[in-house]
Amino acid sequence: MIEYPSAPDTPRSHLPFSPATKVGELIFVSGQASVDATGKIVSDSFEGEMRRSIENLRxxxxxxxxxxxxxxxxxxxxxxxxxxxxxxxxxxxYFQAPFPARTTITNCLGAALRYEIDCIAVAKNSKA
Incomplete structure (x- = not known):
């Protein structure tokens, strides 16, 4: 079964995608950027945008x-x-050793964003 978990205050985009898709114990989170709860981009320094993006991911x-x-x-x-x-x-x-597998792509975002992150996670109650 495929689920699309979210809460009313889940950060969401106006673009056509779900914040997360859950299949069994796997959770696929769409790209999270420096946006507020309404999806409006919040421009900041690189550090500010990275921290806001990861807090949205959290x-x-x-x-x-x-x-x-x-x-x-x-x-x-x-x-x-x-x-x-x-x-x-x-x-x-935000991520401690042993670290998750990671890919980093540079020189890839337009002028509106400095950082974005997506991930794959397992549910907390997973036996994986």
């Missing part, structure tokens, strides 16, 4: 029955490769 995961500790893979989009050192300093504040 909220979507909680609404789906998981958390950052149950993330098995992240895909990260960093607009400017000059921000990679800061990205690598902030990332371990």
């Amino acid at each position: 909220k979507v995961l909680e609404d789906a029955g998981s958390d950052l500790a149950h993330v098995v893979r992240t895909c990260n989009y960093v607009r400017d490769d000059a921000d990679l050192a800061l990205y690598n300093r902030i990332y371990p504040e």
Whole structure:
């Protein structure tokens, strides 16, 4: 069975996709960016946008029955490769060793965003 978990205050986009899709114990979270609860982009420094994006990811995961500790893979989009050192300093504040599998793509976002993250996680009650 496929589920689309969310709560009224789940950050969501005006674009045609669900914040998360759950299949069994797996949770697939769509790209989370620096947006408010209405989906409006909140421009900030790279650090501010990265932190807001990961906090949005945390909220979507909680609404789906998981958390950052149950993330098995992240895909990260960093607009400017000059921000990679800061990205690598902030990332371990949210994801601890042993770290999830990770992909990082640079020079890939338009001018409106500095950072975006998506992930695959397992439900907290998973036996996986």
